[in-house]
Amino acid sequence: xxxxxxxxxxxxxxxxxxxxxxxxxxxxxxxxxxxxxxxxxxxxxxxxxxxxxxxxxxxxxxxxxxxxxxxxxxxxxxxxxxxxxxxxxxxxxxxxxxxxxxxxxxxxxxxxxxxxxxxxxxxxxxxxxxxxxxxxxxxxxxxxxxxxxxxxxxxxxxxxxxxxxxxxxxxxxxxxxxxxxxxxxxxxxxxxxxxxxxxxxxxxxxxxxxxxxxxxxxxxxxxxxxxxxxxxxxxxxxxxxxxxxxxxxxxxxxxxxxxxxxxxxxxxxxxxxxxxxxxxxxxxxxxxxxxxxxxxxxxxxxxxxxxxxxxxxxxxxxx
Amino acid sequence: xxxxxxxxxxxxxxxxxxxxxxxxxxxxxxxxxxxxxxxxxxxxxxxxxxxxxxxxxxxxxxxxxxxxxxxxxxxxxxxxxxxxxxxxxxxxxxxxxxxxxxxxxxxxxxxxxxxxxxxxxxxxxxxxxxxxxxxxxxxxxxxxxxxxxxxxxxxxxxxxxxxxxxxxxxxxxxxxxxxxxxxxxxxxxxxxxxxxxxxxxxxxxxxxxxxxxxxxxxxxxxxxxxxxxxxxxxxxxxxxxxxxxxxxxxxxxxxxxxxxxxxxxxxxxxxxxxxxxxxxxxxxxxxxxxxxxxxxxxxxxxxxxxxxxxxxxxxxxxxxxxxxxxxxxxxxxxxxxxxxxxxxxxxxxxxxxxxxxxxxxxxxxxxxxxxxxxxxxxxxxxxxxxxxxxxxxxxxxxxxxxxxxxxxxxxxxxxxxxxxxxxxxxxxxxxxxxxxxxxxxxxxxxxxxxxxxxxxxxxxxxxxxxxxxxxxxxxxxxxxxxxxxxxxxxxxxxxxxxxxxxxxxx
Numbered sequence: 001x002x003x004x005x006x007x008x009x010x011x012x013x014x015x016x017x018x019x020x021x022x023x024x025x026x027x028x029x030x031x032x033x034x035x036x037x038x039x040x041x042x043x044x045x046x047x048x049x050x051x052x053x054x055x056x057x058x059x060x061x062x063x064x065x066x067x068x069x070x071x072x073x074x075x076x077x078x079x080x081x082x083x084x085x086x087x088x089x090x091x092x093x094x095x096x097x098x099x100x101x102x103x104x105x106x107x108x109x110x111x112x113x114x115x116x117x118x119x120x121x122x123x124x125x126x127x128x129x130x131x132x133x134x135x136x137x138x139x140x141x142x143x144x145x146x147x148x149x150x151x152x153x154x155x156x157x158x159x160x161x162x163x164x165x166x167x168x169x170x171x172x173x174x175x176x177x178x179x180x181x182x183x184x185x186x187x188x189x190x191x192x193x194x195x196x197x198x199x200x201x202x203x204x205x206x207x208x209x210x211x212x213x214x215x216x217x218x219x220x221x222x223x224x225x226x227x228x229x230x231x232x233x234x235x236x237x238x239x240x241x242x243x244x245x246x247x248x249x250x251x252x253x254x255x256x257x258x259x260x261x262x263x264x265x266x267x268x269x270x271x272x273x274x275x276x277x278x279x280x281x282x283x284x285x286x287x288x289x290x291x292x293x294x295x296x297x298x299x300x301x302x303x304x305x306x307x308x309x310x311x312x313x314x315x316x317x318x319x
Numbered sequence: 320x321x322x323x324x325x326x327x328x329x330x331x332x333x334x335x336x337x338x339x340x341x342x343x344x345x346x347x348x349x350x351x352x353x354x355x356x357x358x359x360x361x362x363x364x365x366x367x368x369x370x371x372x373x374x375x376x377x378x379x380x381x382x383x384x385x386x387x388x389x390x391x392x393x394x395x396x397x398x399x400x401x402x403x404x405x406x407x408x409x410x411x412x413x414x415x416x417x418x419x420x421x422x423x424x425x426x427x428x429x430x431x432x433x434x435x436x437x438x439x440x441x442x443x444x445x446x447x448x449x450x451x452x453x454x455x456x457x458x459x460x461x462x463x464x465x466x467x468x469x470x471x472x473x474x475x476x477x478x479x480x481x482x483x484x485x486x487x488x489x490x491x492x493x494x495x496x497x498x499x500x501x502x503x504x505x506x507x508x509x510x511x512x513x514x515x516x517x518x519x520x521x522x523x524x525x526x527x528x529x530x531x532x533x534x535x536x537x538x539x540x541x542x543x544x545x546x547x548x549x550x551x552x553x554x555x556x557x558x559x560x561x562x563x564x565x566x567x568x569x570x571x572x573x574x575x576x577x578x579x580x581x582x583x584x585x586x587x588x589x590x591x592x593x594x595x596x597x598x599x600x601x602x603x604x605x606x607x608x609x610x611x612x613x614x615x616x617x618x619x620x621x622x623x624x625x626x627x628x629x630x631x632x633x634x635x636x637x638x639x640x641x642x643x644x645x646x647x648x649x650x651x652x653x654x655x656x657x658x659x660x661x662x663x664x665x666x667x668x669x670x671x672x673x674x675x676x677x678x679x680x681x682x683x684x685x686x687x688x689x690x691x692x693x694x695x696x697x698x699x700x701x702x703x704x705x706x707x708x709x710x711x712x713x714x715x716x717x718x719x720x721x722x723x724x725x726x727x728x729x730x731x732x733x734x735x736x737x738x739x740x741x742x743x744x745x746x747x748x749x750x751x752x753x754x755x756x757x758x759x760x761x762x763x764x765x766x767x768x769x770x771x772x773x774x775x776x777x778x779x780x781x782x783x784x785x786x787x788x789x790x791x792x793x794x795x796x797x798x799x800x801x802x803x804x805x806x807x808x809x810x811x812x813x814x815x816x817x818x819x820x821x822x823x824x825x
Contacts, residue, residue, distance in 0.1 A: 187696045189688045196685055199674040206630070206671055207686050207739070208657040266676045 009311060010260055010275040017279065021286035028289055035168060041281035042170035043068075045274065046229035047252040048259075049181045050111075050222030052273040055256050056185075057218045058198040058265030059118065059125035064226040065248035066136035067110045069241070071230030073140050075103030076149040076240035079156055096155040103234075104227040110136055111223015115216035133249075140242050150239040160236030170232045177225065181270045194218065199266030254301070255280055258308040279304070325352045326388075327516040328373065328404070328485050333382035335368055335540075342368040343379070346542045348535060350485055350516040355507065357527050357548065358520045360537035360560050361787075366520045367409065369537070370487045373518070374406035375399030386485075397426075403484035407474050407491055409520075415463030415592070420445035422462050423477045448476045453502045463592055466801070467619030468495040468824060475503065479510065486510060487518045492526065493617060496824055504530055524553055536560055539758060576794065577608030579645065580778045581629075581661075581747045586639035588621070588628050588802075598624045599802045602639070606747060606778045611769065613793030614782045617822050620799040622782040623666055626749045629780075630663045631656045643746070657686065660746035664736045664753060666782075672736050673724050680706040680720035683739045709738030713768060730754075730761025737768060747778045754788060766792060786815050798822050 021028040047064045054061045079099035083092045117128040162169040185191035193214050196204045205211050234240045259276030261268025287297045328350040335343040343365045350356055358366040372379045375393030383390050393399040413422045420442045431437040445458035454472045492500050507530050527548050534551055536543040536559040543559045583604045590596040599621045606612050616622045628637045631650035641648055643659045650656045665671035673682055683706045691701045706720050713734040717727055754762045773779055783789050789796055796813050798806040798821040806821035
């Protein structure tokens with residue numbers, strides 16, 4: 001592939017897939033289905049923006065799915081039941097806004113803890129976030145007692161099912177986040193540092209960057225975005241499922257990788273990840289419309305990931 | 320039956336291009352049975368590259384290597400090894416956590432009947448080899464507990480433990496003592512008698528008269544001359560190696576050194592693996608404005624570690640006091656060091672100095688970004704002009720600011736690093752091997768830039784393993800040997816011999 005085209009390989013793949021699906025199914029290229037796909041990918045998009053930052057910085061986060069579940073459960077729990085403080089014998093009630101803050105807050109705190117463990121104890125991110133995966137899953141079970149928290153009311157449900165100016169709320173939210181993080185990564189000092197740390201951590205350190213502080217921020221943001229994703233999932237279903245987000249970390253890593261971000265850090269972009277999410281979304285949706293069995297869907301998705309990375313590598317290795 | 324003097328290895332028309340530099344250009348080499356061929360040339364002349372090609376470390380772009388008349392194309396050092404070509408590398412290729420014997424027999428350990436490693440046989444064979452080399456260490460001692468010079472002998476033991484037809488030695492005497500050199504020369508004589516062809520890279524002419532037969536002189540990747548050593552005078556060899564007058568620093572440009580900017584008092588660094596042992600011990604040094612301090616030492620002397628310690632990279636293991644402009648300071652990290660006006664250009668540009676996936680501009684502006692913001696966003700105009708100034712001042716040859724840094728030559732990359740630091744207005748610049756892997760022309764430019772910077776009042780500490788470089792640049796020269804400061808020369812009293820004597824362990 002000529003180098004100029006190689007830059008757009010994910011875009012080309014996406015267009016080819018859309019054409020193929022359109023030819024194979026009458027139901028694919030319709031406005032309704034289009035919104036459908038965008039809504040379906042909005043959760044993965046939130047997770048994947050954070051995952052992009054983390055992978056750009058040279059790390060990985062296996063805990064985002066678990067953080068998503070806990071954030072959703074905490075938001076749902078405080079909204080529905082409030083928080084009882086036995087010592088003062090009071091029950092704190094939360095508004096929808098309060099619940100949202102709690103959900104995102106949980107994500108930020110757990111993300112921060114990831115960053116703290118990675119930098120303070122020099123534990124490889126793979127292991128540190130694997131630990132967090134288990135911690136957050138356990139906390140979710142503890143918080144929910146293993147039962148879904150349902151009946152959260154219309155106000156909260158609007159986040160997942162509402163339509164504003166003809167566009168579903170989850171799409172608004174994820175697009176706004178994409179815009180914010182595109183600007184953050186491309187136009188700010190923090191964005192530049194992110195690429196520098198991921199590109200060469202030692203050189204960044206020797207250039208006087210506060211490498212650890214940057215990494216802590218990256219994991220914190222990743223956790224916060226997982227919190228947002230948790231709110232979207234919970235609001236959409238009007239229910240916080242204790243097992244929500246199982247395996248989502250893998251989907252988001254897949255989206256980041258398909259979008260051309262290097263797992264070794266320092267190379268890639270948020271916009272590439274958007275394409276990666278779209279490719280996975282179109283694939284899932286199209287295969288569903290074509291009545292392909294979910295088992296085959298998984299197998300096909302696996303091969304798409306391998307192909308994306310293989311093509312990327314081949315383009316890279318050429319001088 | 321082959322005789323002494325028969326050609327064993329013949330390389331013809333070898334060329335090799337590295338990014339940004341032509342390392343070898345149509346070079347030919349012949350190695351003969353029982354003869355030692357010395358490869359002479361300055362650092363960067365292409366000697367090591369040529370030997371690496373012969374030993375299968377990387378492939379040539381053009382040309383053929385023939386071993387005993389047959390064209391060979393080794394795809395890795397192991398194949399070359401099996402064909403009888405053994406190389407002793409300049410950098411030690413040993414595993415510190417394994418024992419001496421395990422290192423010597425790595426990959427071809429003697430096995431017992433059921434296929435497990437026969438440690439007893441291995442240690443016995445290793446002990447015999449060590450005795451031959453007169454090295455008094457236990458075969459079971461962990462390699463990491465040996466001095467660097469001793470480790471180099473182990474590397475030699477490893478090489479001669481297999482029957483080699485061709486033995487390549489890349490500066491084997493750079494870190495070993497006089498006695499160890501004597502023993503090594505004895506071994507070399509022996510190997511020559513047995514008919515081994517030896518290629519020997521060295522900077523020490525006095526060795527040649529004793530062990531050398533033929534000389535090959537290289538310069539800037541080209542072959543300059545091939546001749547029996549007895550037909551060459553010392554002066555002729557230097558002339559061919561350098562091919563130009565050594566540029567002397569103009570003395571009129573140098574002014575009296577200004578006030579003190581940096582002072583080290585008893586700076587020490589503990590060894591990471593050996594408790595109670597020191598990498599650096601009680602180093603004291605004063606650096607003045609406009610002054611260049613040269614730091615010389617052999618491999619393992621602690622040169623790089625000294626710069627790293629000053630720069631705050633070993634906050635927990637280091638001791639002693641550092642003063643900046645007379646004030647005692649504590650430097651816990653590079654961030655602190657930079658705040659106090661220090662800047663470090665590390666030895667390995669690619670792995671420590673640059674972010675290869677970024678452009679020239681992004682690399683050059685990296686430490687200055689806090690000053691290049693407007694309303695929380697990067698001010699691209701300000702960044703462009705800062706980078707533009709750096710490119711102009713340091714005469715960086717690049718098609719644009721947005722060129723990827725990896726596409727620049729080593730010299731231009733180094734200039735970008737200098738430019739990146741100068742934009743932060745440092746007081747002391749720490750340069751670790753500033754011209755490693757840089758071709759001769761660019762070297763001169765880097766020297767000129769260093770001179771310009773000191774004329775503006777900047778203090779510079781240069782670490783180099785090249786004596787001519789140290790002598791050309793420095794106002795004063797501190798010599799390190801095994802972590803201790805063994806001498807401090809004024810520019811006027813310094814000469815190669817005195818410095819080398821101070822650098823060699825007793």
